[in-house]
Amino acid sequence: MVKFGVGQGLRRVEDERLLTGYGRYTDDIKEDGEVFGYVLRSPYAHADIRSMDLEDAKAAPGVLGVYSHEDLTADGVQNIPCMTPIPGKNGTTPIMPPRPALANGRVRHIGDPVAFVVAETLEQARDAAELIFVDYADLPANVRSDKALEASTPQVWDEAPGNLCLDWEEGDRAATEAVIGKAHKVVRLELINNRVVVNAMEPRGALASYDPESDQMTLVSGSQGVFSLRNQLAERIFQVPPEKIRVRTQDVGGGFGMKIFVYPEQVLVMFAARRLKRPVRWTGDRSESFMSDSQGRDHVTSLEAGLDENGKIIALKVLTIADLGAYLSNFGPYIPTLCGSYLLCGVYTIPTLYVEVKCVFTNTVPVDAYRGAGRPEAAYAIERLIDYAAREIAIAPDEMRRRNFIPPDAMPFKTCTGITYDTGDFAQIMRRAQEAAGWGDFEARRAEAKTRGKLRGQGMASYIEACGGIGEEEARIKVNADGGITLFIGTQNNGQGHATAYAQIIGDRLGLEPEQIELRQGDTNELASGGGTGGSRSVLMGGMAITGASEKVIARAREIAGHLLEAATDDIEYNAGILSIAGTDRRVSLADVAQAAQTGTGLPPEAAEALKEGIDETAKFTDTPPKTYPNGSHICEVEIDAETGVAKVVRYVIYDDFGTVINPLMAAGQVHGGTVQGIGQALLEQTVYDPETGQLLTGSYLDYCMPRADDIPDIELTMVEDMPCATNDMGMKGAGEAGCIGAPPAVINAIVDALAPLGVRHVDMPATPEKIWRLIQSADANRVAAE
Known part of the structure; x- marks a missing residue:
């Protein structure tokens, strides 16, 4: 077994090159x-x-x-x-x-x-x-998605009357409305998922x-x-x-x-x-x-849920107006429909759902996939609704979730939108996160904050997301004369650490150390095809392709070793780069085999001719696997300055179920980065166009507020690995987008909890100081008027 195989927290092997100025970005490549x-x-x-x-x-x-x-x-x-x-x-x-x-x-x-x-x-x-x-x-x-369908709104395209690009639906509208009509309690919520750059x-x-x-x-x-x-x-x-x-x-x-x-x-x-x-x-x-650059999010969503007398959601109706901008980007209509809406049930046993998505044109930059791509929008909608409904029927938000969670003994569970979750214990994950966050002791912290003039709130979100299972992937492994390998693969690293993760997978399969593996990506002349990077697909799809290519390399190496050792191929064993005759001490290394293949030395003429290109094997992962469903619980605590409306995240706890984790150090980095992006959307970021002229008012960092280091607390992350994915051999579920899916609803739920004593039931993102301050002032004015 290699030192840094799957499951080890290996530091990224590419970082020394990047940090010492040897990166090769587009602007570094020069042509005469x-x-x-x-x-x-x-x-x-x-x-x-x-x-x-x-x-x-x-x-x-x-x-x-x-x-x-x-x-x-x-x-x-x-x-x-x-x-x-x-x-x-x-x-x-x-x-x-x-x-x-x-x-x-x-x-x-x-x-x-x-x-x-x-x-x-x-x-x-x-x-x-x-x-x-x-x-x-x-x-x-026309720059407002909420006004795009109105008759008086200017037309972006003559061929799209009413600025409607696509009217999409999923589910049975009549059946859903019938169930809601007979529900014990009906809860309605409108929310905005703000546009971001x-x-x-x-x-x-x-x-x-x-x-x-x-x-x-x-x-x-x-x-x-x-x-x-x-x-x-x-x-x-x-x-x-x-x-x-x-x-x-x-x-x-x-x-x-x-x-x-x-x-x-x-x-x-x-x-x-x-x-x-x-x-x-x-x-x-x-x-x-x-x-x-294509921008992200920009949804206006109306939710209507029917609840039974025990607080269980028995039907959900959703209408989303999704702004696609002035032109359709490559995947524009896919993101709010097939990519995200199928997860509107979240982690809950909602038996009946109808969702309608109206994709509209506006005079704005095109909108397409942004980290999570439809799944953060779906998670935000259902997780805000759960909290809102809990307050409507006067039960705790964790109890509301507990009553509606899909139980672990129901797995695999097919949702009413037709997707099947293979594994998950959502109640356990939430409970463990609550214990780590001191959920039960919160009221003491709220009371202490009040003595300092702060409004403190705690919020949670139980998210689920869909990863992988997109297209196909190809990997090519070429064994070099020194026994190291060059891996060609169709995914594309954007900072995730592909060189490290793939080296760990190959290390487990071929027994090589990271320094023996060179990664080559991003050249259509070096590989026949590739699926690229997106939807947290790279390590799953690429890993499976690498596994297939590794098996071919071992098979070819055993064949060559059989010639060199004068033994039958079936008698040759491969172990950590060494090929030996079973039960003997006669052996050759992978380097010996690679050199023999390239030079023909020790091989019969017909084998030497067939192997003159060396060991160079390609595998394509073409069997489209089911998607994987990473999930988890985010718990956020905020403090709000009642005088200024400034909200600060003071504690953040995450429990994530990613199945098998290839590299926990890199996975943690992915979660941290995504969570920061989610906090940024919840509190700070918003793309704003002038409603009269259509001018972009947030066209620089002077106008568009990005999260900074002092906006983010230490993120307390635990990754649970005792529920591996059941639909792929590696047991992986994916991690790259999880943070930005769970963070926005957790933060907003915490802010609403802080403001709830003032009668506030909902705050739209971003919860800027001005927005919160106005809510506080309005609550104070209402209280004075009532007195």
């Missing part, structure tokens, strides 16, 4: 003769382009090309596709308007690309862009080159998977064979879902490189990130 692109963006949220004069810009110093939509069309460049045409009610197809890389006659959100300038230097390209005259006819803007550490960038001899375009870009980008660019946008486009991704400074998709700038640099026959680079700045 490269030139620079700059995107001229719309200053209007909604306007017709009456005319555009490019001539002065074309004549500016250093300028090599100035391009508009007509130039792209002339070269046959197609629109960026939506890849998820989710059917709506009665099988209707969503309205999917075109998304051109450069605006075609009308701009539809602040920052919509209008023209692309390429020059010898970035400064020259920027200066030239200022010479472009665009005659805009300003149009009324992703804010990855590394802004998006793209570098394209073109080889006239091979007629091949190469794109280097930070991404979450090169194969999806290559396939879209080749088949849908440039309409060339896939082998004519190579996509490369090296190190990536964070993605969180946002870097999965094809963006206009990637199309533009490829188009320009082919036109100019020179490498073209574009690197976005932070201001561009705010108005061009």
Whole structure:
């Protein structure tokens, strides 16, 4: 057994390289003769382009090309596709308007690309862009998802009347309404899941080159998977064979879902490189990130629950208006429908559910997957409803959950939305979290805080999420002459620690140490296919592909060792890099076998010929497994300054059921990061557009508040491993998105608990100091009026 196999808290093997400046991000990769692109963006949220004069810009110093939509069309460049045409009610197809890389006659959100300038230097390209005259006819803007469907709201697309992209449903509406109509108690809650900007550490960038001899375009870009980008660019946008486009991704400074998709700038640099026959680079700045990166969340949800006399939810009806922005990003309609809504039952035995999702267009940046992608929205809805209902019927929030939890003896449990949870003991996880958090002693802490002028509250959330089971994955293992290996795999590291996790899995299978394993990702020329990274799929899907490739490597190594040791293959045993004849001390190492394969030494001629490429084995994990369902309990305590409305998280406890954990140190880092993102959404972050002009009011860190170190307490995390997943051989459930799913409802539930003595029943995210202060002032005014 290797020292750092599965289950060990191995420090990330890639960190020394990254921390000492040897990372290779998009902006670190240079091409001889490269030139620079700059995107001229719309200053209007909604306007017709009456005319555009490019001539002065074309004549500016250093300028090599100035391009508009007509130039792209002339070269046959197609629109960026939506890849998820989710059917709506009665099988209707969503309205999917075109998304051109450069605006075609009308701009539809602040920052919509209008023209692309390429020059010898970035400064020259920027200066030239200022010479472009665009005659805009300003149009009324629609930037509020809650108003998008109203008759008086401006239309984003003529082909989408009422701004409705998709009307989707799941469940039996009539049956659900009938049950609710006969319920002992009906509880209703409306809530907002606020829009957020992703804010990855590394802004998006793209570098394209073109080889006239091979007629091949190469794109280097930070991404979450090169194969999806290559396939879209080749088949849908440039309409060339896939082998004519190579996509490369090296190190990536964070993605969180946002870097999965094809963006206009990637199309533009490829188009320009082919036109100019020179490498073209574009690197976005932070201001561009705010108005061009896909954004997250932005749901308005109404919930109606029927309860029996014991407080059990017997039916749930949900209506969500989901803002998709001005254009459909690659997965836009998928996120609020198939990705998230099936988890609206949470961890509860809700027998009847009807959910309707109305996806709408607004004059805003497109919305797509952001860490958790639909599951945080679902968890927030059901976990706020549980707390709200508990107060309505005057029972404790933990008791409300206890009465509604799916019991462990019901596993596997098929929910009313048709998904099956394989394992889980939700009541036990909550109880253990409560014990760790001192749940029963809270009132003493509340009383002490009151002496300091603070309002203290505690809140919980019991979340569940769906991971893995998406597409297929491919792994290729090449054994080197020194006995080490090179792993090629189709996932893409964005900071999660793939090199470490995969080394631990390979270590268990092949008996190698991490320093003997080199990871290669992000090049469509080195592998046939790959599913990329998203939905916490990488270690499950990639791990299973690695397992398959490892088994092939062992089989091939045993065959070669049989020749070298003059024994039957069936008599050869493999153990930790050593191949031996069973029951003897005759053995060879994996390095010996690899050298023999490459040189032919010691092999019969026919075997030497067959093995001249060495040991190089590929496996594809194609059997789509059931999704895995990590779950857990978050408990949060907050203190609110009654004078200022400032809420501070003072304690945070998490119990997570991730099944088998490959590396607990890295898993903890994933949970910490996700929890910080969830706390940020709950308390601080919100993308705001001016309702009249559509201007982006939160276009920088001066206006958009990100969580900082002093906003976050120590996170007390325990990972429970005694309930491994029953649907995959590794027992894993996934961990990457868990923190941001459980955190928002836990924080808001704690804030409502702190304000409940004042009569407050709900607070929408983000719970900013101003919002809380106004609630406190309103409660005080009501109390004075009552006296």
